[in-house]
Structures are given as C-alpha cells and as structure tokens.
Amino acid sequence: MMNEMSYLFFLAVLGTTLLSCILYVVFFVSQNAKVRVVARGVLLLSGVLQTLYIGSRYLIAGYTPITSQHEAVVFFAWAATWAYLSFRWRYTVKNFGTFVAMLIMLLLLAASFASRDILPLKPVLQSWWLPVHAGVSLFAYAFFSLAFCGGLMYLLQERELKRKKFGYFFSRLPSLDALDQLNSHCLAAGFAFLTLGIVTGSLWTRQAWGTYWQWHPKEIWSMITWFVYLLQIHQRFTAGWRGKRAAVMAIAGFAIVIFTLWGVMYPLGGVQSYGQ
Amino acid sequence: MGSDSFILLGVNHKTTPVEIREKIALSGGYEEPLQRLKTISGCRECFLLSTCNRVELLVVGEPGPAMEEQLIRFLFGETAVADDCRGYIYIYSGIDAVSHLFTVAASLDSLIVGEAQILGQIKEAYRYASSLHCTGPLLNRLLHKTFSVAKRIRTETGIGSSAVSISSAAVELARKIFGDLRDKRVLLVGAGEMAELAAQHLVGQGALSVTVANRTLSRAVDLAKRFDGHAVSFEELVPQLEHADIIISSTGAPNIILEKDQVKPVMRTRRNKPLFFIDIAVPRDLDPGLNDLENVYLYDIDDLSQVVEMNRSERDREAKKAERIVEEETIKFQRWQEGMALTPTILELRGKADEICRQELEKTLGRMANLTAGERQSFEKMAAAITAKILHDPLQYLKDDSCGGRDNTQIKVETVRNVFGLNKNERQ
Numbered sequence: 001m002m003n004e005m006s007y008l009f010f011l012a013v014l015g016t017t018l019l020s021c022i023l024y025v026v027f028f029v030s031q032n033a034k035v036r037v038v039a040r041g042v043l044l045l046s047g048v049l050q051t052l053y054i055g056s057r058y059l060i061a062g063y064t065p066i067t068s069q070h071e072a073v074v075f076f077a078w079a080a081t082w083a084y085l086s087f088r089w090r091y092t093v094k095n096f097g098t099f100v101a102m103l104i105m106l107l108l109l110a111a112s113f114a115s116r117d118i119l120p121l122k123p124v125l126q127s128w129w130l131p132v133h134a135g136v137s138l139f140a141y142a143f144f145s146l147a148f149c150g151g152l153m154y155l156l157q158e159r160e161l162k163r164k165k166f167g168y169f170f171s172r173l174p175s176l177d178a179l180d181q182l183n184s185h186c187l188a189a190g191f192a193f194l195t196l197g198i199v200t201g202s203l204w205t206r207q208a209w210g211t212y213w214q215w216h217p218k219e220i221w222s223m224i225t226w227f228v229y230l231l232q233i234h235q236r237f238t239a240g241w242r243g244k245r246a247a248v249m250a251i252a253g254f255a256i257v258i259f260t261l262w263g264v265m266y267p268l269g270g271v272q273s274y275g276q
Numbered sequence: 277m278g279s280d281s282f283i284l285l286g287v288n289h290k291t292t293p294v295e296i297r298e299k300i301a302l303s304g305g306y307e308e309p310l311q312r313l314k315t316i317s318g319c320r321e322c323f324l325l326s327t328c329n330r331v332e333l334l335v336v337g338e339p340g341p342a343m344e345e346q347l348i349r350f351l352f353g354e355t356a357v358a359d360d361c362r363g364y365i366y367i368y369s370g371i372d373a374v375s376h377l378f379t380v381a382a383s384l385d386s387l388i389v390g391e392a393q394i395l396g397q398i399k400e401a402y403r404y405a406s407s408l409h410c411t412g413p414l415l416n417r418l419l420h421k422t423f424s425v426a427k428r429i430r431t432e433t434g435i436g437s438s439a440v441s442i443s444s445a446a447v448e449l450a451r452k453i454f455g456d457l458r459d460k461r462v463l464l465v466g467a468g469e470m471a472e473l474a475a476q477h478l479v480g481q482g483a484l485s486v487t488v489a490n491r492t493l494s495r496a497v498d499l500a501k502r503f504d505g506h507a508v509s510f511e512e513l514v515p516q517l518e519h520a521d522i523i524i525s526s527t528g529a530p531n532i533i534l535e536k537d538q539v540k541p542v543m544r545t546r547r548n549k550p551l552f553f554i555d556i557a558v559p560r561d562l563d564p565g566l567n568d569l570e571n572v573y574l575y576d577i578d579d580l581s582q583v584v585e586m587n588r589s590e591r592d593r594e595a596k597k598a599e600r601i602v603e604e605e606t607i608k609f610q611r612w613q614e615g616m617a618l619t620p621t622i623l624e625l626r627g628k629a630d631e632i633c634r635q636e637l638e639k640t641l642g643r644m645a646n647l648t649a650g651e652r653q654s655f656e657k658m659a660a661a662i663t664a665k666i667l668h669d670p671l672q673y674l675k676d677d678s679c680g681g682r683d684n685t686q687i688k689v690e691t692v693r694n695v696f697g698l699n700k701n702e703r704q
Contacts, residue, residue: 161452162567164579175455176550240547243571 002060009053010074010116014108016046017077021105024098028172036097040088043101047085050078061118064131068119069266072138073111076261077104079135079142083189087146093182094174099149129204137197137222141261143190144229144254150182151250158244176243183246184236191229198226221260228253280320280686282418283339284373285347285365286332289387292364294578298559300351302326306404309350314410316346320686321412323419325380325401327394328470328558328577329387334377336414339369371613374418375606381426382598383435387581390435390594393470395426413690418609425605432601435594443474445583446554446575447481450522453552453573458482463520465489465513465534466527467499470556474524479503487520489513491527517542517551524554525561536565543569554580621689622671624698629663670696 023039026032054075057065065071084100157173160166173179201222202212213219232249235241241249287297302309306324313322313333321336333347344367352361368376379385383394402419405411411419429435447457454460460483464471467490475486486503489510490496496507508516517523517539527533539551553574555562560576567574614620637659641652670692674685693699 157452161449161573164575164582166582170452175452177453177455240549242548243550245548245570 002056006053006056006060007116009049009056010112013046013049013053013074014112016042016049017101017105017108020046021101024101028095028098031172039101040097043081043097043104044085046104047078047081050074050081054078057118061121063121063126064134065118066131066134066138067121067125068115068117070111070114070116072134072261073107073114075134076138076141076145077107077111079139080104080107080145083139083142083146087185093150093178095172096149096153096174096182099153100146103145103149124208127204127207129200129207133197133200133204136193136200140190140193140197141257143186143193144250144257147183147186147190147250148254150179150186151247151254154179154183154247155244155251158247180242180246183250184242187229187233187236187246187250191233194222194226194229198222217264218260221256221264225253225256225260228256280336280414281339281370282334282336282368282373282414283343283347284332284334284368284376285344285351286325286330287351287364287366288330288332288385289578289581290385291366294558294560294576296364297329297331300331301328301558302331306401307408310405310408310410313350314408316343316350318343318346321415322410323402323405323415324410325398327397328556330380330385332377332380334373334415336412371606371610374609374613375602377418377422378425378602378605379599381422382429382602383426384595384598384602387577387584392430395423398426399423413686414613417612421605421609425602428605429598429601433594433597435598443470443477445580446474446522446524447477448583449554449573449575449580450478450552451481453550454521456482459484460521461519462486463489463516463523464499465523465525465561466491466529466557467495468526468528468556471524471526472499472502474554474556475503478522483522487516489516514538514542518545520551521549522552522554524556526557527561528557529561530559532563533561534566535563536569539566539572540569543571556580618674618685618689621693621698622674625667625670625692625696628696628698629667633659633663 020039020042023035023042027035027039054065054071057071066075080100081104084097084104088097153173154176156169157176157179160170160173161176201219205214205219206212228249232241232246232253236246287300289297302324306326309326310322310324313319313324313335316322316335316337318337319335323334325332325334331351333351335343335347337343347367348361348365351365366376376385381395381398383390383392386394398419402411406416450457450460457478460478462475462478462483462485464475464486467488475483479486486500486505487508488496488500488503488505489508489512490499491510493507493509496509500507513534525533543551548571550571550573553562553566553572555574555576558577562574562576564574564576566572637656641647641655647655674688674692
C-alpha cells in the first residue's frame, strides 16, 4: 500500500516536472508572462510532490532515503528545485527557470532509470551523520548545478554579444552581469555546503571506522571537486576571474561533480562500497 | 540643354562597408569638395551630403556614362577604377533621384529609420552649398521641397516617435552587458553631437557620471558641464579607462586612437570588470581587435545597426505610410519640374494672358449691348494685339538661348514664372 502510494508520488513528480518543463519552454519561445506564472506554480507543485515522495520513502525504509543511486539523484533534483525556488525568492534572472527546469527533468529521468529497490543499510552506516552529510553535499551539488545553468546561459549570451549576430537567444537571455552575479552567489553557497559536506563526511567516517580519511576514490574525487571550486572562489575574489572564465569554470566544476557521482560513486556500488 | 536632369550618386551603410566609407568620408568639411565638384564639366548645380553613414553627390546636368565616370572619380579619387567602385555605389537620375532624396531626408533610408538627425545634416549641407553658389533654381526648389516633405512625414506618421536611435541601440546593448546602468560611468572621447546624445540617453537610464576627453579642452569642459561631469585631457585617456565602464568615441581623428595593447593591461587593474566601447566615428577611432579581449565589447556603427534591425518590424508599418508620402510628393515634384520646362511655360503664359483677355472682354462687351458684330470684332482684335505685344518681349527672353554661352534656361523660366505669377496655383 505504502509502496504503491510512493510510486504514485514518483509518477506525479515526473508528470508535474515534465509539464513545468514544457511550460517553461513555451514561455521561453513566446515570452508570455502568464505562462511563466503557471510554469513556476507547476514547478512549486513538483517541489512539494518531491518532498512527499522522499517522505514516503523515509517511512518505508526507516532511514533517510539518500543511499541508493535512485534516492540520491531524486534528492539532488529536490535540492536543485528548492535551491532554485529559494533563489527565485530573492531575485529574478530572466528565463533562468527554463534551463533549471530542464536540468531537474534530466535528473529525475536519470533517477527513474535507476533501480527503485530499497536496500537494507549496513548497520555501521546507520547514523544521523548520513542525512546530514548526504543532504548537505547534495545541496552543494544543487547550487553547483544552478551555477552550471547560469554558465551555459552566460556563454550563449556572450557569444551573441561578441559575434554581434543577434539570434534567438539575445533578447531571451538576461544580462551578462546578472548571470555573473548568479555564478558568484551559487558558487559561494555551493562551496559553503560542500565544505560542510566534506567535514561531516569525514566525521561520519571517523564514527564508523575510526579514521577521518580512507583514500576511498569517492573521497579523493570529492577533495578534487572541493579544490576546483576553491580555486574558482579564490581567483574570483583575488584576481577578478569573472565573466566567461567563471562561466567555463562553473561548467567544468559541474562536469567533475557529475563524474564524481556517476563515474566514481555508483560504478563502485555507491554508499555500500564504504569500508570494504 | 532640355535633357538636364538630377543625377544622384552615393554610398551608404547598406551598400558599402565601413572600411570603404571611412576612406571616402569628407572629414575636411564641405567647402573644398564643393568647390571641386562645381568644376566638373557639365555640372550646372551641385549639392553634397556627408554623414557618418552616407556620402551623396547630387548634381544637375546631363545624365550619362561620362558624368557618372567623373562623379565616381570625384568620390573615390583619380586613381580608382570606375568598374571596381560600381559595386559600392548607387546612381539615380531624374525623378528617381528626387524620390531617393526625399527618402533619405525622411529618415527612411537611415541606419536607424526615423532618426531626426539626418534632416539637420541635410540642412547644414545645403547651407554650405547655397553659400558657395553651388545650387541653382532646380536644387533650391528640390531641397526646400525635401525639407517640407520630411517635416510632413514627421508630423503625419509615427516614424519619429518609434525611432530607435543609435543611442537607444547603445543603451540596449549596455543593458545586456551590465544589467543595471545605475552605477556605471560613461567616458566620452571626442565631443561630437551624436556622442552627446548617446550620453544623454545613458544618463537618462541612470548612469552615474560622464567624463569628457577631448583634444580641445575648452569644448570638453563645456560638454562636461552639461552632464555635471568633469573634463580630462586627451592624454589621460588610457588611465581614465580604469574608472569608466562605457566609452563612446566619436573623434574626427583620421586613424585609430586606442590600440588593443593599450587596453589589455587596463583590464588587469580593472580586475576584469567589463568595458563596453562604442565607436560611432567614421573613420573608426578604436582598434577592431579590442573585441577579442575578454570582457571587452566593441561595437562600431555598423554593428549597432544590427541591434536596430531587430526592432524593425514595429516601425515597418509607419515606414509604409511614409513611403506613400514620398511617392506622392515625388509625383507632385515631377509635375512642377515638367512645368519648369520651356514649352509648357510658354503655353501657360499665353494661356494666362488669353484667359485675362477673354474675361475682361466679356465684362466690357456685356455692358455694351448695342454694338454691331463688326465693332465687337474690332474690340476683340485690339485686346488680342495688346496681349501679344506685351508677351512678345518675355517670350523672346525665354526663347533666346545665346546667353553668354552658359545655359540659363532654368533661371529664366523661374524668373518669368515668378513675374507672371505662374507658380501661384501650386504654392497654395
């Protein structure tokens, strides 16, 4: 019964996100403000449904559902949705929603292909560090994914401005400055979360195995990600790395994040691979 | 001599890239080129218009390859091969030239359709041409008509109100780069009218300050005062780049005044804050290579046209209306010009005299009821003889073409028409 309801929630999440995605694309093409209001409403609904879905899995599994690939990616999408919606609260970046909605849709699609089975969690991993560490880390990824969308938009817009060929995107994309600020905010927020994630991760490792650092590939790649973003932040605030360079770095950083998830974490067996 | 007609030859932003235009732009003022144009053989009247988007030569003379060749030589220099240049120019003669001039004056042919500057530029060019006695009755008439057509289009269509000028195009681009213009500083290099206009626009959008750099400091001080900004000397240009965000350059300098290598180190001290260069000068002031620098955006006058192009459809409707007015006025002008020819003037003059004669006879004979048919005829003959004798000398004056070798028909026709009030009907 609970399982079926949970599954229904997941389908509803996919449906609403897809609808929101389509509406955002329609808005992008037509630039009709009414469509955007509806699209945002539907995305908010999708965010609520995602929350309900994660809640239902928590009830079924009995622990915070961020352990399997499916769960982690759904949580990733959920974090991105709420990070975007909270961002939206503070200031508007023209047509940002279209790009973010598509990214969320892609994440949810990726999640829908992964196994939705609930695996029993090793007793050694059952700790309240798990939701704290995974949640904080995935929020970091969510902000980096927003920076990635902003970076893409920046490159598109910069290209039009440099080449002086004003095509489809010119009027539809926000100003370079807005995108650059977006990059700076997302980077700062994401980096703070990532640092917390790494600290909590090593505390959790210490609690489970008595050592802060195990040279697990996931750990190594997380440190690489951290250093890449550290470099970006450092260069932005000291040498004034901004604009195109910052956008390219945001995209490269996100590529490493994705690689850490799908190139390192899951092929090794995800969270279950720890301590082997 | 009856085949005299308008010949218009020109280059504009549509036919000719800025690289070519900047070579032929007359940066030395109108006097010298007009004097030179006047000496072209077969050229009776001439007029010259040079703006940053176009150079137009308008002469009255006999159309044909010989005249075209001379005009091309005038425009591109003695060494130019006429056939190479033909790709860049357009040539109109007769009524097409009239229509083109109306179109230009109405700002339908402008880079920014509907902008108001062009009319002022034509008026200024005309002032020079007439003060140097380059224009005659045909061109005087044509240019005055041009001014009134442009005015009519401005009042009867919405073309001016929806006009997006170079300055608004610049503002639009600045907004795409900077988002908010409220804390941005503008640097004007050169104190041209167009740059001033653009700066005004940017200040209207909230730009923080305006600094003016000019070769003559007094002009810079005057302009800076208007914006509550300050003036700097030309030598301070590069250090000023550290503080400015938007640079509008419009000097009359014959070559590049700011090179890529001068700007590159500035970007480091600016910590890569974007710089937006707008080069509205022809010939260009700024090194085209600037655009290759990261976070530097350079737009010259041709590039701005593409921004303008995007807003085009809104204006197309008004432009259609304006084109109809141009067409209508061209036809009217053609009627007038036909009237200016010799034969119709003679006919009109005779017609007018006969008409007066007939009316007066009717009045007088109507009161003298008891006249015989023979007596009536004598009266009529007398009246006809008086008109014929009065008209004899004016007609002789019109028909006489041995007038010191120079053909003055148009002037004579204009004189006779004015003396006898033949232009009255169509002036009202």
